Amino acid sequence: MKHVYVALGSNIEPRFEHLNRAIDMLKEHAKxxxxxxxxIYETAPVxxxxxADFLNMVVQLETSLSPIELLDFCQSIEHELGRKREIRFGPRTIDLDIIIYNQKNSKTERLTIPHPRMHERAFVLIxxxxxxxxxxxxxWNKSVTDLMKELSTEDMKDVTKWSQDGLGKE
Structure with a gap:
């Protein structure tokens, strides 16, 4: 089994339900x-x-799927949950990004592992x-904690833990 980390984000309501449904769909896959x-963290858009602000989180997976098979499945979840790719970095019902796949380094036309901008994104690193x-x-020859230390205070302030009781920020 491969150890994988996937970042999830949503900024089209119902944001919380989109995250939960995506996780449920990941759990339903046999592999x-x-x-x-x-x-879950509420974050300003980048x-x-x-x-609107995003809800973001990261999940750790174990899978026997190849990176491309996992990408295809993640994109099928996005499609099923109504993701439209109209504006780069624009609003989305759900976004699933493979950020790390078993410490593999690879770059293809469709997928770069680790995610090429993860080290710049507080909403992923936190x-x-x-x-x-x-x-x-x-x-980057660094731990996640080391990468976080390189983020600016400005980047960090835009990421706050979100209350799962539906009342917003903690």
């Missing part, structure tokens, strides 16, 4: 086991900022650090 979930702070990322 995927969801090992751990991070907390890139295209004229949109939930990843919650579930695996000492995970070593060979591509």
């Amino acid at each position: 995927i086991t969801v090992v751990k979930n991070s907390s 890139g295209y900022i004229e949109q 939930p990843l650090a919650e579930i695996e702070p000492h995970l070593y990322i060979a591509n």
Whole structure:
């Protein structure tokens, strides 16, 4: 079984339900086991900022699927949950990004592992650090915690733990 980390994000209501449904769909696949979930974080949009805040989290998986098979399945979840790719970094019902796949380094036309921008994104590193702070990322020769230390205060302030009781931020 391969150890995989997938980042999930949603900023089209119902955001919380989209995250939960995506996790349920991952759990339903015979070749995927969801090992751990991070907390959910509310985050300001990055890139295209004229949109609602996101709910983000990271899940740890074990799978026998290849990276491309997992990518295809993640994209089928996005499709089923109504994701439309109209604006780069734009609003989305759900986004599933493979950020780490068994410490593999690879780059194809469809998939780069580890995710090429994960080290710049507080909304990925903070939930990843919650579930695996000492995970070593060979591509940058650093742990997740070390990568987090390189983020700016500005980047970090836009990521806050979200209350799962539906009342918003903690």
